[in-house]
Amino acid sequence: xxxxxxxxxxxxxxxxxxxxxxxxxxxxxxxxxxxxxxxxxxxxxxxxxxxxxxxxxxxxxxxxxxxxxxxxxxxxxxxxxxxxxxxxxxxxxxxxxxxxxxxxxxxxxxxxxxxxxxxxxxxxxxxxxxxxxxxxxxxxxxxxxxxxxxxxxxxxxxxxxxxxxxxxxxxxxxxxxxxxxxxxxxxxxxxxxxxxxxxxxxxxxxxxxxxxxxxxxxxxxxxxxxxxxxxxxxxxxxxxxx
Numbered sequence: 001x002x003x004x005x006x007x008x009x010x011x012x013x014x015x016x017x018x019x020x021x022x023x024x025x026x027x028x029x030x031x032x033x034x035x036x037x038x039x040x041x042x043x044x045x046x047x048x049x050x051x052x053x054x055x056x057x058x059x060x061x062x063x064x065x066x067x068x069x070x071x072x073x074x075x076x077x078x079x080x081x082x083x084x085x086x087x088x089x090x091x092x093x094x095x096x097x098x099x100x101x102x103x104x105x106x107x108x109x110x111x112x113x114x115x116x117x118x119x120x121x122x123x124x125x126x127x128x129x130x131x132x133x134x135x136x137x138x139x140x141x142x143x144x145x146x147x148x149x150x151x152x153x154x155x156x157x158x159x160x161x162x163x164x165x166x167x168x169x170x171x172x173x174x175x176x177x178x179x180x181x182x183x184x185x186x187x188x189x190x191x192x193x194x195x196x197x198x199x200x201x202x203x204x205x206x207x208x209x210x211x212x213x214x215x216x217x218x219x220x221x222x223x224x225x226x227x228x229x230x231x232x233x234x235x236x237x238x239x240x241x242x
Contacts (some may be wrong), residue, residue, distance in 0.1 A: 041130050066099070079111060
């Protein structure tokens with residue numbers, strides 16, 4: 001099980017407002033997205049030419065979903081040009097059929113500098129659902145960060161991701177062989193992602209929030225240290241637990 005990884009739930013928690021430059025702003029104001037929009041968020045590194053984070057499948061599914069739900073917006077927290085070895089996400093969004101006004105990218109300068117955790121929590125809380133159907137993960141930190149902020153997730157029924165959904169939806173797909181790593185990945189099915197987005201759209205997200213937060217609490221850094229790391233480290237040197 002993937003229990004030795006953790007997040008700081010003192011920071012990653014439902015965060016509806018923050019003070020920026022002396023002004024109190026909501027998460028939607030921070031992202032410059034209409035408060036009435038249905039916001040699908042992606043938080044993923046764009047460094048893999050094989051698109052391990054499944055931007056291609058996610059964008060196709062969102063384009064289909066948006067046709068039926070024109071109030072929806074996709075916010076992508078990633079490097080958008082693909083200069084780090086990944087995919088040109090602006091070009092991909094256009095080719096997938098996402099209208100220009102329906103997709104937002106995090107300010108690229110701010111992204112490269114790095115968001116402080118408090119602003120990451122503000123951003124997560126502004127999402128209605130996190131879309132993260134990766135082809136394979138050793139853990140998948142954004143899944144826990146989002147749920148710690150009360151946001152349900154859509155992810156792949158594959159590798160560690162199956163263990164990291166306290167509240168949300170799993171999508172299946174077909175196996176894909178990655179030669180360099182000599183390992184199987186799973187390419188998520190576009191239509192299953194679309195169905196999951198429709199389920200999220202019709203769900204009572206307010207009632208799901210507390211279940212998300214409670215699930216993420218099992219991955220709190222202090223809890224993981226006390227329950228797993230302290231006994232493990234003690235077993236290495238024989239020192240009795242404090």
